[in-house]
Amino acid sequence: MAQMFIFPPESGELPRWREAFPDARLLGPQQARAQVGEGDKVWVMSRLEGWRELVMTLSQRGAVVSVLSQSPTYAEALSALDAGARGYAHALSPPELLRQMEIVISHQGIWVWPELMKQVIGGAFRALGGAASLHSEVLEGLTERERAVALVVAEGLSNKEVARQLAITERTVKAHLGAIFRKLGIRDRMQLILKLSHQESEVP
Numbered sequence: 001m002a003q004m005f006i007f008p009p010e011s012g013e014l015p016r017w018r019e020a021f022p023d024a025r026l027l028g029p030q031q032a033r034a035q036v037g038e039g040d041k042v043w044v045m046s047r048l049e050g051w052r053e054l055v056m057t058l059s060q061r062g063a064v065v066s067v068l069s070q071s072p073t074y075a076e077a078l079s080a081l082d083a084g085a086r087g088y089a090h091a092l093s094p095p096e097l098l099r100q101m102e103i104v105i106s107h108q109g110i111w112v113w114p115e116l117m118k119q120v121i122g123g124a125f126r127a128l129g130g131a132a133s134l135h136s137e138v139l140e141g142l143t144e145r146e147r148a149v150a151l152v153v154a155e156g157l158s159n160k161e162v163a164r165q166l167a168i169t170e171r172t173v174k175a176h177l178g179a180i181f182r183k184l185g186i187r188d189r190m191q192l193i194l195k196l197s198h199q200e201s202e203v204p
Contacts, residue, residue, distance in 0.1 A: 003102075006032045006054065007045045017043070020095035021102075029054055038062030041102065045069075045091060046076060052083045059084025064105055068093075072113045087111040109188045125154045125193045138195055141183050149176040154193050 003024035005017050017024060027035065029048055036042055036058050044051055044058075046069040059065045066087030067080040077088045086105040089097065090113055101111040139147045145166075152162045159173045166173075181187060184195050 003041045003043075004032065004036060005043045005045075006048065008047055016092065016095055016098070020098040033057065036061065036063050040064070041106070042066070043068055044085075046080070052079060055080060055083040055085050059086075066101065066105060066111070069113075072116060074116055077112055077116050081110070081112075088116070089113045104188075107187070110190045125156065125197070138184065142180060146176050146180050146183075149173060150180050150192060150196070153177065153189060154196055 003021045005024055005026050006029060007026065008028075017026075024043075029050070032042065032044075032054065038061055040058075040063045042058050042063045042065045044055055044065060044067050046067050048054065051067070055065050055067060065085045066089065067076075067085045068089055068091040069076055070091045072088070072090050080088045086108075087101050087110070089101055089111065093101075093113075104111045139150060142150065145168075148166055149162060152165055157165065159170045159177075162168075162173045163170045180192070184192065186192055186195055
């Protein structure tokens with residue numbers, strides 16, 4: 001499907017976008033509303049007036065939407081995800097990161113600017129009730145160590161921090177996470193939180 005960047009007309013083209021996706025089309029908001037369809041991969045600048053409503057409109061059509069911000073914040077990241085975006089990153093991210101981000105969201109994952117991921121994950125878990133809302137039966141199929149890793153990850157800790165807290169290696173944390181995701185039928189940390197809090201009975 002087409003890659004489309006939606007940006008303020010006065011902004012001009014950003015070379016990093018073109019380097020990441022040479023065939024991408026650059027559109028204004030009105031063009032996007034008229035041309036974007038199901039399956040299109042759309043990148044929306046948060047500098048746009050009414051960007052959140054645009055994200056909602058395009059995601060409801062079935063487009064895979066990401067938001068790019070020149071000044072990423074925790075609040076804006078949550079607002080973007082709530083509007084239906086599957087990705088949120090710095091507008092000046094290197095081409096390699098943009099391509100990696102595109103791969104993740106194309107496989108139904110969620111990508112948040114790495115420096116904000118910890119805050120987003122931990123904040124989401126707390127907003128859904130944290131440990132007090134935990135449904136223990138979700139973890140019954142996990143080993144004791146996998147359960148420990150799942151709970152610490154849900155608090156928003158990075159792999160390195162999980163390893164330090166549980167006195168294991170980062171490689172071991174990654175292995176446990178892979179097993180956890182496979183056993184629970186999920187794909188990423190955000191879905192782990194939803195699963196633990198029973199916010200979705202079945203992960204699509």
